[in-house]
Amino acid sequence: MTTVYIPTPLRRLTAGASKLEVEGSSVGELIQAVDAQHPGVAAKILDADGEVKRFINVFRNDDEIRSLEGLDTPVGERDRISIVPAMAGGAATA
Amino acid sequence: MTRELVLPYTLQRQIIDQSLAGKPEEICGIVRGRERQAAALVPSRNVAEERTINYLVEPSVLMQQFVFEDAGDSMVAIYHSHPESPAYPSATDAWTAAYPESVYLICSLEALQPVIRGFELLDIEADFDLTALKQQTSFHETRPGLFAWYRATGTPLPDALDRTRFPARDPFYVVWFQPDPAAEPEVRVVYIGEIRLKSH
Numbered sequence: 001m002t003t004v005y006i007p008t009p010l011r012r013l014t015a016g017a018s019k020l021e022v023e024g025s026s027v028g029e030l031i032q033a034v035d036a037q038h039p040g041v042a043a044k045i046l047d048a049d050g051e052v053k054r055f056i057n058v059f060r061n062d063d064e065i066r067s068l069e070g071l072d073t074p075v076g077e078r079d080r081i082s083i084v085p086a087m088a089g090g091a092a093t094a
Numbered sequence: 095m096t097r098e099l100v101l102p103y104t105l106q107r108q109i110i111d112q113s114l115a116g117k118p119e120e121i122c123g124i125v126r127g128r129e130r131q132a133a134a135l136v137p138s139r140n141v142a143e144e145r146t147i148n149y150l151v152e153p154s155v156l157m158q159q160f161v162f163e164d165a166g167d168s169m170v171a172i173y174h175s176h177p178e179s180p181a182y183p184s185a186t187d188a189w190t191a192a193y194p195e196s197v198y199l200i201c202s203l204e205a206l207q208p209v210i211r212g213f214e215l216l217d218i219e220a221d222f223d224l225t226a227l228k229q230q231t232s233f234h235e236t237r238p239g240l241f242a243w244y245r246a247t248g249t250p251l252p253d254a255l256d257r258t259r260f261p262a263r264d265p266f267y268v269v270w271f272q273p274d275p276a277a278e279p280e281v282r283v284v285y286i287g288e289i290r291l292k293s294h
């Protein structure tokens with residue numbers, strides 16, 4: 001089992017759970033395993049093409065998976081997967 | 095009921111100092127705390143491309159929210175500066191808001207004295223005809239492809255936002271992203287609520 005950390009904005013889909021233990025050998029499989037338990041989570045993370053949405057970062061331990069093998073990034077029992085929506089914004093422009 | 099956040103004076107001072115040091119660029123960071131009480135800042139680099147008008151918190155800093163939680167704390171707030179505009183969420187801030195449970199702190203350097211204000215940015219579930227709204231209001235393009243209309247408190251609600259179906263809560267932004275005219279716009283309606291800041 002691998003631990004997946006769920007950010008606050010997605011917890012209304014996970015009955016409030018902040019982390020979940022799921023089975024899978026890649027990041028993509030873990031996301032699908034979370035979605036099987038809590039339908040709707042994958043749709044918040046992945047776009048229509050099945051890629052991670054631009055404003056979502058997924059980490060395996062301290063590394064963003066785009067710098068690894070994306071959704072194919074392998075995971076082991078001791079890895080931590082964190083789902084982190086980007087925090088961005090800006091000023092009003094005239 | 096007005097929500098509150100205790101933001102000790104030392105933390106307010108740190109946000110102001112970081113804002114002044116970062117000028118003319120925006121600065122940003124997150125705030126660790128517990129139960130509406132801020133305890134410490136985690137400053138971030140601003141990793142946006144156009145940093146005088148945008149901010150983007152380093153993902154590795156944002157990941158600290160889980161470290162906070164494992165210790166019984168939480169990310170009580172997120173802060174950024176507006177070097178030349180008011181301490182109020184912009185349409186871009188509303189469009190990108192992703193943490194409804196955290197307070198959005200904005201430090202404005204527009205006036206002689208820096209000002210920090212706090213807000214909650216919450217999605218309003220709404221079903222309406224965007225085409226009709228466009229015809230009935232003056233909206234503006236705030237970023238390429240990003241359009242916004244702001245409804246101030248107490249101002250008339252356009253017919254397109256049928257009162258029976260549309261929540262009365264205001265103020266709010268209607269923001270939509272349509273990078274090309276043929277594309278289906280993505281729409282968000284975001285309520286802006288002020289959070290009262292207390293120093294102790």
Ligand SMILES: [Zn+2]
Pocket residue numbers: 089090091092174175176183184187200
């Ligand atoms: Zn802003």
